[in-house]
Amino acid sequence: MTLTHFSAVLLFALFTSIVFGITMRSNPRMMVRFGAFCFVLFVGGTIAASWVMWAIKH
Amino acid sequence: MTTNAQAPAQPLKKPAARAATKSPVSPAVALFAGWLIPGAGHLLLKKPIRAALLFVSVAAMFGIGMALEGKIYTPATGDLLDVLGFAADLGSGALYIVTRMLDLGHSSVQIAIADYGTKFIAVAGLLNIVAAVDAHSLASGRKPL
Numbered sequence: 001m002t003l004t005h006f007s008a009v010l011l012f013a014l015f016t017s018i019v020f021g022i023t024m025r026s027n028p029r030m031m032v033r034f035g036a037f038c039f040v041l042f043v044g045g046t047i048a049a050s051w052v053m054w055a056i057k058h
Numbered sequence: 059m060t061t062n063a064q065a066p067a068q069p070l071k072k073p074a075a076r077a078a079t080k081s082p083v084s085p086a087v088a089l090f091a092g093w094l095i096p097g098a099g100h101l102l103l104k105k106p107i108r109a110a111l112l113f114v115s116v117a118a119m120f121g122i123g124m125a126l127e128g129k130i131y132t133p134a135t136g137d138l139l140d141v142l143g144f145a146a147d148l149g150s151g152a153l154y155i156v157t158r159m160l161d162l163g164h165s166s167v168q169i170a171i172a173d174y175g176t177k178f179i180a181v182a183g184l185l186n187i188v189a190a191v192d193a194h195s196l197a198s199g200r201k202p203l
Contacts, residue, residue, distance in 0.1 A: 001125035008174050011122060012181070015115040019185040022100075022108050023192035026202050 013042035081197045088197035092190030094151040099193025103203065112189045119182035120153045128175025130154075130163035143176075149183030 003011070021035025081088070083102045092099025097113035100106075131143035147154050157163050167173050195201040 001122070002171060003122075003126065003174065012119075012178065015119045016181065016185060018111050018115045019189055022111060023188050 085197040089194040092193040123175040123178030126175025127172040146180035149187040
């Protein structure tokens with residue numbers, strides 16, 4: 001099995017966000033919201049860090 | 059959106075209030091079941107959707123890690139970092155135990171992508187510990203059912 005860096009990030013963020021959403025909030029609506037928030041932070045943070053590394057190199 | 063949507067100071071529940079929301083399942087049983095089989099603690103507490111999501115998440119991360127030829131840590135290497143990796147892997151419960159019993163997985167990282175696999179396996183274990191502790195909190199009444 002091979003994964004690109006980005007697909008690995010997406011899978012990692014998806015599964016981790018599901019667990020965080022369920023365990024860190026009490027009501028289902030807030031679970032979905034917090035899970036989505038975590039997912040966006042994981043993926044957005046990775047993309048931002050990637051651009052920072054690109055900027056440092058150039 | 060804030061990360062602490064539930065933060066507004068909820069006073070700690072008094073023992074009487076906790077007892078009212080307490081589950082008939084023992085917290086220790088929920089914790090152990092949740093560790094052994096991902097999601098089982100929530101299933102015992104009659105939360106089947108949460109249980110299924112937790113099982114799929116942890117099992118998928120573990121499975122992807124194995125498919126990426128990630129390293130399975132063992133306790134007796136003498137390296138402190140390996141012991142930490144072992145503790146994380148052991149968090150997966152039966153998934154880790156069965157993997158070791160069947161002698162699956164790799165004892166070292168042999169290809170570049172396997173390093174991702176190693177992290178997926180370790181994080182699957184850590185997430186399962188978080189889920190098991192959540193089941194314990196639900197059973198003890200610390201978190202509302």
